[in-house]
Amino acid sequence: MGQQIRDAFFGALAIRQLRGINETEVRVKLPEHERKDLNNLEDFVIQTPGGAIVPLNEVVKVTQGETFTSINRRDGKRVINVGMDVEPDNAQTRVLESIREEVLPQLRADFPGLTWTFEGSQAEMRESTQALWSGFALAMLIIYSLLAIALNNYAQPLIVMFAIPFGIVGAVIGHILLGYDLSLVSLMGVIALSGVVVNDSLIMIDYANKNRGDLPAFNSILQAGVRRFRPIVLTTLTTFGGLTPIILETSRQARQLIPMAISLGFGIVFATAIILVIVPCLYMIMDDLLKAINKNPLPEVDESQVETVV
Secondary structure, X not given: OHHHXXXXXXXXXXXXXXXXXXXXXXXXXXXXXHHOXXXXXXXXXXXXXXXOEEEHHHOOOOOOOOOOOOOEEEOOEEEOOOOOOOOOHHHHHHHHHHHHHHHHHHHHHHOOOOOOOOOOHHHHHHHHHHHHHHHHHHHHHHHXXXXXXXXXXXXXXXXXXOHHHHHHHHHXXXXXXXXXXXXXXXXXXXXXXXXXXXXXXXXXXXXXXXXXXXXXXXXXXXXXXXXXXXXXXXXXXXHHHHHHHHHHOOOHHHOOXXXXXXXXXXXXXXXXXXXXXXXXXXXXXXXXXXXXXXXXXXXXXXXXXXXXXX
């Protein structure tokens, strides 16, 4: 019965004809207008094993449903590809998170043994993210090496680079405030931010080191904070001001660049606010640690003979 229905709609092979190196199949099936209308199944007749002709509805129960047009397998397992379009585009991360945490676990509970992978743009994003983190690690190593050479010290570069995590926090806060999801472009902005936020703490540490020959550690870092406060704040404000037009842009062409601008702008603002407080504290902590383990810190000066400039 199934074979007769298949022959009627798909075609029964009547003959194969060779034409040169190509083989042509000739199939016999219902006219096209009958194959396109499912109502014709009510009038469809089949032949029983005894040779009798009976209507299809007398021997089967017909129910309408959905099925797959093709069955694909990979490594012996059936594979189904599911795609979707997300509107608006910036909600893609939230949609995927909901699928991972709610939909897929329920499907696995209903169908044990079910597995899934995210392919397409998600697979490309995973590969790009891995490449970005590898480049980020290499960039951190290069930044540390350059700072160690410039400061002639292996510990102080860690103080300078301590501002990088706070820049990342600022980038995340900026995305939350403006309603954007973290994306691959956002990560690119975070990596670019890492090379920018070290500037503020670097000029503060460098100025403090120049005064260590004449001043104790506390007075050196205090003067560094006072003397470098204006250039640090101006650098941050001008950087954020230059990125503000991109952040506030509403055109479709600029939407791809907005997450990167948010990471850079809000990251450097947040990091600067932390740098002005945390870097002097870390500078004093490191000086105390060097004294405690007898690493020959820079010579101190009698504080009674030093006049603090504010």
